[in-house]
Amino acid sequence: MYLRLEWLCVAAALLGLGACQSSLSVNPEGDQVKAIGEGSLFTCSATGTVTGLAWYDPNQNAVTDDTTQSVHVQSRGNSIRLKFSDIQRDNAGIYYCRATGTNEDGTTQDLEATIKLSIFEAISFVDPKSTQFATRGQVANVVCQAAGEPVPEINWYRNGQFIANEGRFSKLDGTSYLQIVNVTMDDEDTYTCEASQETNGEYDELPIFLDVQVPPTLVTRPSPTNGTVGRDVTLRCQATGDPDPTYAWFRDSTDPSNELTAERYVFSQQNGVVDKMTMTITALAKADEGTYICQASNGAGAAEAAASVFVYVPPTITDPQDASTPEGGSVDLPCSASGDPTPMLQWKKGGGDGAMVDGSDPRFTVSTPSTGVAILTISQVTNSDGGIYTCVATNLGGTDQKTLNLDVQFKPKVDDSTPAVAATWVGNPVNLTCSFTSNPAPDIKWSLNNNDIQEGAGYAIFSSPSGSTLQVTPADDGAFGMYNCTASNSLGAANREVLLKEAVAPEPPSNVQSSDQTPISVTLTFDAPMSDGGVPVKKYVVQYAVATSDNSTAVPNNFTANAPADAVEIPGLKPDTLYTITVVAVNDVGSSDPSDPALVIRTKEIRVPYTPSIIEDSQDGDKDSTQYTLKWQAPNTGGSALTQYTIKYRPVGSDGDFQTITVTETGKKSYIITDLSPLTEYEVQLTASNMKGESAEATVQFRTGEPKATEPPGTISRRASESGLGTGGIVAVVIVVLIILLIVIDVACYFTNQCGLTMFVCVNLCGKAPPGGKAADAEEGTATYKKEELQDDEVIESLKIEKDGADKPLMDKPPSQTSLKDKEDQPLTEAEAPPPTGDNPAQDLGDPEGGTQNPGGEEENDNPGADENVSGGGENPGNPSEPVPDSSVPQPDAPDAPAEAPSAPEPEPEPSPAPEPETKDVNPEEVKLQENTGDDKEALA
Numbered sequence: 001m002y003l004r005l006e007w008l009c010v011a012a013a014l015l016g017l018g019a020c021q022s023s024l025s026v027n028p029e030g031d032q033v034k035a036i037g038e039g040s041l042f043t044c045s046a047t048g049t050v051t052g053l054a055w056y057d058p059n060q061n062a063v064t065d066d067t068t069q070s071v072h073v074q075s076r077g078n079s080i081r082l083k084f085s086d087i088q089r090d091n092a093g094i095y096y097c098r099a100t101g102t103n104e105d106g107t108t109q110d111l112e113a114t115i116k117l118s119i120f121e122a123i124s125f126v127d128p129k130s131t132q133f134a135t136r137g138q139v140a141n142v143v144c145q146a147a148g149e150p151v152p153e154i155n156w157y158r159n160g161q162f163i164a165n166e167g168r169f170s171k172l173d174g175t176s177y178l179q180i181v182n183v184t185m186d187d188e189d190t191y192t193c194e195a196s197q198e199t200n201g202e203y204d205e206l207p208i209f210l211d212v213q214v215p216p217t218l219v220t221r222p223s224p225t226n227g228t229v230g231r232d233v234t235l236r237c238q239a240t241g242d243p244d245p246t247y248a249w250f251r252d253s254t255d256p257s258n259e260l261t262a263e264r265y266v267f268s269q270q271n272g273v274v275d276k277m278t279m280t281i282t283a284l285a286k287a288d289e290g291t292y293i294c295q296a297s298n299g300a301g302a303a304e305a306a307a308s309v310f311v312y313v314p315p316t317i318t319d320p321q322d323a324s325t326p327e328g329g330s331v332d333l334p335c336s337a338s339g340d341p342t343p344m345l346q347w348k349k350g351g352g353d354g355a356m357v358d359g360s361d362p363r364f365t366v367s368t369p370s371t372g373v374a375i376l377t378i379s380q381v382t383n384s385d386g387g388i389y390t391c392v393a394t395n396l397g398g399t400d401q402k403t404l405n406l407d408v409q410f411k412p413k414v415d416d417s418t419p420a421v422a423a424t425w426v427g428n429p430v431n432l433t434c435s436f437t438s439n440p441a442p443d444i445k446w447s448l449n450n451n452d453i454q455e456g457a458g459y460a461i462f463s464s465p466s467g468s469t470l471q472v473t474p475a476d477d478g479a480f481g482m483y484n485c486t487a488s489n490s491l492g493a494a495n496r497e498v499l500l501k502e503a504v505a506p507e508p509p510s511n512v513q514s515s516d517q518t519p520i521s522v523t524l525t526f527d528a529p530m531s532d533g534g535v536p537v538k539k540y541v542v543q544y545a546v547a548t549s550d551n552s553t554a555v556p557n558n559f560t561a562n563a564p565a566d567a568v569e570i571p572g573l574k575p576d577t578l579y580t581i582t583v584v585a586v587n588d589v590g591s592s593d594p595s596d597p598a599l600v601i602r603t604k605e606i607r608v609p610y611t612p613s614i615i616e617d618s619q620d621g622d623k624d625s626t627q628y629t630l631k632w633q634a635p636n637t638g639g640s641a642l643t644q645y646t647i648k649y650r651p652v653g654s655d656g657d658f659q660t661i662t663v664t665e666t667g668k669k670s671y672i673i674t675d676l677s678p679l680t681e682y683e684v685q686l687t688a689s690n691m692k693g694e695s696a697e698a699t700v701q702f703r704t705g706e707p708k709a710t711e712p713p714g715t716i717s718r719r720a721s722e723s724g725l726g727t728g729g730i731v732a733v734v735i736v737v738l739i740i741l742l743i744v745i746d747v748a749c750y751f752t753n754q755c756g757l758t759m760f761v762c763v764n765l766c767g768k769a770p771p772g773g774k775a776a777d778a779e780e781g782t783a784t785y786k787k788e789e790l791q792d793d794e795v796i797e798s799l800k801i802e803k804d805g806a807d808k809p810l811m812d813k814p815p816s817q818t819s820l821k822d823k824e825d826q827p828l829t830e831a832e833a834p835p836p837t838g839d840n841p842a843q844d845l846g847d848p849e850g851g852t853q854n855p856g857g858e859e860e861n862d863n864p865g866a867d868e869n870v871s872g873g874g875e876n877p878g879n880p881s882e883p884v885p886d887s888s889v890p891q892p893d894a895p896d897a898p899a900e901a902p903s904a905p906e907p908e909p910e911p912s913p914a915p916e917p918e919t920k921d922v923n924p925e926e927v928k929l930q931e932n933t934g935d936d937k938e939a940l941a
Contacts, residue, residue: 022048022101024113031116033200034087036149042115044097045079050111051100055082058093089149092119121149123195123204131209134183135300142178142208144193152195152203159189180210188212215301216241222294222307227284228397229313234280237294239303245296247276252291254304260292286311286340312397315343320391324407325381326491333376333404335391343393343400345374351388351403383410383437411492412438415467418496423503423534425589426474434485434496435467442487444468449481472500503534505590509583512599515567519575519604519639524568526583526595535587537563542570543594547578556582575639576605606639609688609695616700623705625678631670632686632698640690642666649673652681652701678707 027043034040046053055063055073063073063082071091074081082095097113126145134140146152154176156163163169168181180187191210196203220238227233239245249260249267260279268278281288293306317337325331337343347366348354357364357376365377378385386408392401415435424430436442446453446461446468453459453470458479460471467487472479480502486495507529516523529537540563543556561568563585573579579601582594615631630647644666648658663671676682682704685697749756 021103022046022050022099022109022111024050024053024097024099024111026097026113026115031118033118033120034084035120035122035202036087036089037122038084038087040084040087040117042082042095043079044082044113046099046101046111047078049102050078051102053078053080053097053099055080056096056098058095060096063095087119089119089121092117119149120197120200120202121147123148123152123197123202125193125195125204125206128206130207131211133211133213133299134180134187136183136185136212136214138183140180140183140187140210140212141172142180142191142193142210144176144178144195144206144208146176146193146195146204146206148195148197148202150197150199152197155194155196157192157194160192163191183212185212185214212242213298213300214240214242216245216296216298216303218294218296218303218305221305222292224308224310226310226312226396227281227288229284229286229311231284232280232282233284233309234278235292235294235307235309236278237296237305238277239296241296241298241300243298245298245303248295248297249276249279250293250295252293254293254295281309284311286313312395313338313340314398315339315393315395315400317391317393317400317402319402320389320404322405322407324409327381327383327408327410329381330377330379331381331406333378333389333391333406334373335376335393335402336373337391337393337400338372339393339395339397339400341395341397342371343395345372346392346394347374347376348390348392349387351390354388354390378406381408383408383413383439386439407439409439409491412436412442412487412489412494414494414496418467418498420497421499421501423501424472424474425503426476426479428503428588429471429473430500432470432472432483432485432498432500433467434487434498436487436494436496437466438487438489440489441465442489442493444485444487446470447484447486448479450484453483474500474502477502501534503587503589506533506537506585506587506592507531508592508595509540509585510595512581512583512595514599514601516569517601517604518610518636519606520573520637521569521571522573522579522581522601522603524570524581524583524599525566528564529585529592532585533587533589535589537585537587539563539586540565540568541584541586541591542568542581543584544570544573544579544581546574547580547600556580573603575603578602604639606690606692608693609638609642609690610636611696612645612686612688612698614684614686614698614700617702623703625705625707626676627672627674628676628682628684628702628704629670629672630684630686630700634666634669635688635695637688638690638692638695640692643689643691645671646687646689646694647671647673648685649682651677652683658685676704678704680704 023046025045025047027045032040032042044053044055053075057063057071063071065073065075070086070088071082071084074083080097082097084091094114094116097115099111101109101111103109124147126147129143132140132142142156144154144156146154154171156169156171156178163171163178165171170179171177172179176193178191178193188210191208193206193208194203195206216239218237218239220236222235222237225233225235235249237247237249239247249265250258251260252258264282266280266282267274267276269275270277279292279294289309289311291306291308293304295302295304297303315337316339317335320333320335323331323333333347335345335347337345345368347357347364349357357366359365363379365379367375367377369375374391376389376391386406388403389406390401390403392399413436415437418433418435422430422432432446434444436444444463444467446459453461455461458473458475462469462471468485470483470485472483474480480500483498483500484495485498486493488494509526509529512524512526514522515525524542526540540561542559542561544559545556559568559570570581581599581601582596584594585592612635613633615633617629617631632645634642643664645663645668647661647663649661650656650658661671661673673684680703681701683699683701685699687697688695746756746758750758750762
């Protein structure tokens with residue numbers, strides 16, 4: 001603009017239009033209004049020729065160009081700037097731009113231009129509070145103060161709507177506060193305080209959130225509580241309010257000094273923060289009785305509630321003393337106890353489950369001579385009154401009880417529960433027992449025919465707290481008779497008689513009958529002997545033989561059954577064969593005569609096998625989806641060896657043919673059916689066949705399981721490809737592994753057999769000797785063989801001892817008394833059995849629990865000479881089917897020659913099971929041969 005004016009003057013002079021007068025102008029033009037703290041710039045420009053261009057402040061002082069001052073000038077050719085870096089209130093006023101102008105005619109004139117600067121103060125809120133609080137139902141004053149020049153005007157808005165002075169809302173006179181009367185929860189909102197300066201058009205806003213609070217109201221008050229010394233008690237307090245109240249607990253008053261903070265007061269927590277809604281007093285003491293106050297408070301107020309705590313002191317009983325009294329006398333048992341409240345005392349007979357003394361027995365009375373004392377008096381004391389008595393003290397704090405023992409003394413009394421009759425035989429020890437109850441303990445003596453018995457010469461006496469046991473080993477008939485046991489103490493005496501009888505062999509069993517028959521077995525039933533001979537029957541021996549046409553006596557086979565036996569199955573018989581059967585009873589004295597009359601019975605003819613028994617799988621767990629394991633029990637063969645099993649199966653409900661599987665391995669008892677469909681119900685039929693035909697069907701149904709999830713094909717290859725290892729890399733890895741393996745093998749051959757590439761290089765090229773020598777190895781091997789030979793000799797010797805030796809029963813304790821009255825007492829010592837001979841395998845028919853034995857030849861016993869009687873008492877180890885012989889009791893005649901095994905149809909061979917790995921015994925001759933061979937090899941090398 002300034003250049004434009006100057007060029008106009010020049011142009012006017014050139015055109016002869018006249019001279020251009022000098023002048024000053026200020027930009028921006030007009031009066032200026034600026035805010036405190038702002039920066040401002042005013043430029044004074046001259047036209048024409050001027051000198052002395054400068055700015056003057058309202059006080060007519062020239063403004064300098066000192067830039068350190070907040071107001072300074074800056075000259076720029078034909079103009080000068082007035083700069084304000086930080087306008088303040090005292091900068092207001094008129095500023096003058098002055099200069100001297102020179103006209104073309106040479107005259108001069110003073111030039112001046114002015115600008116009026118007005119200053120205002122921007123709006124600011126004094127101590128602004130963006131959140132303020134009010135209490136529901138009370139008056140709220142929302143505070144807003146603003147400063148500025150000119151002074152701002154305050155107006156209030158809610159949700160953009162102007163709040164007029166009406167109703168519950170008004171602007172408090174003389175203030176800028178917004179007053180709300182009778183505050184409600186709906187008044188909680190954000191209010192806007194607007195401050196404005198109309199003269200300069202400035203305004204500002206302050207949002208204020210009014211938080212309406214609700215004073216606490218107790219909804220759960222602590223209740224009066226009773227506690228017990230040493231235990232805990234908890235008081236609960238809960239209040240509503242907005243904001244949520246905080247809690248404090250006090251004792252007796254809400255004075256701050258009475259607030260409970262000790263460690264023994266435990267307060268509740270929420271999310272790890274203590275909220276004190278509940279207070280627990282731990283390990284109560286009597287001193288904790290009193291009043292406890294819960295105070296709930298928030299910014300709107302507080303609420304309080306109090307509760308009393310009463311502390312009970314549990315009872316404590318003074319220990320009662322044990323007492324002693326003779327039978328028939330009277331005794332007092334005192335008991336005392338303390339506690340708060342005063343405990344109630346009771347007496348009961350026995351311990352924890354004893355009955356209370358309630359006056360039902362007039363001999364028992366309880367008196368209370370003073371508070372906290374109870375005396376139990378028992379008159380006409382009997383033996384049964386002795387024992388434990390318990391004093392029980394009870395109050396609201398709990399229960400205490402103490403026991404004492406009443407010792408009642410009495411003369412000996414006989415215990416009739418011991419047997420009054422016993423039996424044995426010459427040379428066999430027996431125990432006679434007499435039991436007494438007595439206090440104090442009695443002295444016990446034994447006598448026979450009024451003669452006192454002393455230990456030794458066939459007698460041994462064993463004493464116990466409850467009585468005495470006399471062990472008698474009869475040397476002759478004089479040891480049998482009536483024995484007398486006498487017990488005495490300071491209060492009296494009592495005696496007990498025990499009759500000792502001589503035992504004999506039992507009578508024979510009776511009523512021998514057949515309850516069931518098959519082609520190869522007979523099941524017998526029989527009655528026990530009328531008399532067991534004084535000692536219990538230990539076993540029964542069934543003697544059976546094939547009946548001959550000329551009525552000659554055949555050598556019987558023996559089958560042993562443990563007693564008691566109500567049914568015995570005799571296996572291994574010939575089909576369609578006539579047998580004579582008798583039963584012999586055996587006790588520790590000997591064997592009875594055979595049962596009479598003998599049972600004559602014919603076995604059934606050969607028939608088809610009996611129906612197999614299928615073993616159903618009871619597990620409902622993880623079932624296979626494509627196969628099923630069928631299991632069964634081998635059936636009775638019907639007198640002829642099994643030839644095969646036939647399995648038929650098909651889906652349930654299918655009209656198609658059965659799939660058939662033939663199992664010729666008749667020793668098998670299971671078969672896996674494969675290629676089944678998942679989640680399908682199948683029916684299975686199982687039959688067994690022999691030379692006579694096929695058995696009836698055994699059936700079962702099963703359901704296959706769900707198919708298991710598997711990885712799709714190619715997963716492994718895809719993983720290998722994804723891993724980044726290509727085909728060439730895999731081949732390289734395999735080659736490296738093979739090379740390392742060959743090196744290891746070559747080195748091993750070098751050190752063990754002195755051969756291989758390493759051996760060739762070391763010996764032929766390097767000239768080294770081969771490692772070790774076979775001579776040393778051979779010597780070491782010889783020593784090893786000798787050691788193994790010695791160990792094997794020891795094993796052979798041990799087995800020889802076990803085979804040839806006969807175990808003899810040892811008596812670690814005195815044998816118990818055996819009587820005719822009680823057959824379950826301890827067995828008498830049996831005579832020593834002869835060693836096993838093993839000469840008659842046909843007589844070893846096995847025990848009832850051992851597998852099926854077959855003297856007819858269908859199956860052979862693995863160990864014919866071994867004792868297969870499970871009970872093992874009194875059997876002959878060499879022939880377990882015969883009773884133990886005893887020199888004092890007549891024995892039944894033993895067969896002179898072994899019975900011929902009855903012939904039977906030859907069973908078809910069954911496949912042998914897979915052999916189990918076994919340790920090969922070392923043969924000394926074989927060892928020597930190996931040693932010699934080793935030496936020869938070394939010599940050749």
